[in-house]
Amino acid sequence: MxxxxxxxxxxxxxxxxxxxxxxxxxxxxxxxxxxxxxxxxxxxxxxxxxxxxxxxxxxxxxxxxxxxxxxxxxxxxxxxxxxxxxxxxxxxxxxxxxxxxxxxxxxxxxxxxxxxxxxxLVDIEHILLDIPSVEYDAEFSIYAKKMSDMLSQLLIFGEIIHIDCNEETIVLCSKDISGEMQVTIPMNDLSEYAIGDSIHTSYSLTYLSKMCMTTKLSSEIQFAISAEFPMKIKYDLGSGSQVLFFIAPKIE
Known part of the structure; x- marks a missing residue:
């Protein structure tokens, strides 16, 4: 090779x-x-x-x-x-x-x-997982720099991010005993936005911020979320190339 x-x-x-x-x-x-x-x-x-x-x-x-x-x-x-x-x-x-x-x-x-x-080389057993194609309840795209900055700020107030989506806005929230931060993103500020039913779900903010910490992969990040499936984060690199991350939701 x-x-x-x-x-x-x-x-x-x-x-x-x-x-x-x-x-x-x-x-x-x-x-x-x-x-x-x-x-x-x-x-x-x-x-x-x-x-x-x-x-x-x-x-x-x-x-x-x-x-x-x-x-x-x-x-x-x-x-x-x-x-x-x-x-x-x-x-x-x-x-x-x-x-x-x-x-x-x-x-x-x-x-x-x-x-x-x-x-x-490292001698280690590796098993490939089958990643099924699923229908998500909400999908949206946002500028990578904006998302990275927001997540860094939200991380100051907690390690869990709560996400609420409806037909008009996306609300991101983190909170703990030190305080609470909430970001409301109007649909008009998103380059792409599609939603079925309203959604409330939570994820590890620590993991999410790590997956969005770089702005060099793509100018935009595509998110797909559902109450039943892991969040999908996609960076489209062009030429049939891409980077995907899947983050399991928090069980409340």
Missing amino acids: KLSFSDKNKKDIFSSIFLLIKSCTSVVHITFRTEELYIQGMDKSHICLFEIKLHSSWFDLYESAGEEISVNAQIFSNILSMNKEHHSIHISYETDSDQCNIDFITEENKGDFNTSFTIP
Whole structure:
């Protein structure tokens, strides 16, 4: 397997993906399918499930024969954060090898040097879950920067977020003994909004804020919620590529 890409925006996206993953799990399992890079995993508390699909056309070069590897998520993320503006990222793996190779290569800037890394693979059992397609009660899209800022503020007042949706507004609320914060979002402030019945549900604000802490994946975040299913958070990366998170609701 080998892949490479040099676009600055895509390098930021790729690094941000693994920044989010390392906040959920210590080991990430990567499947290099023929037509896409695929990642699925879950945090140890089984509250958050993530699924990433990067189509082969998203990369400058993508060659694979269905290899699978598991690596330390923290180390992999730390390495990606070291790439410079003029570096292209090259990742390779030889079948039956016990390590993955990452190279940062520059062809223009004399101030940056080529850098190579090898990281050992982790031997761990991995089981893929079947993620069913479901009908959600409410779906909406909001600017990533706005959502990230709101969640950071709400987290000051509690670790649980209560969400109320109706045909006119979405209300986000967090509270504990130190106080309460409530944010009312009019439907007109959302780029997309569709709702059936009114909904009241609650989620871990700690997990939700982690999944929305970066604004580099996409300018907008798509949310889908229901009283019966985990919340779905979607980042559309284009070229048939996407990042999905599913967060289980709190049981009241």
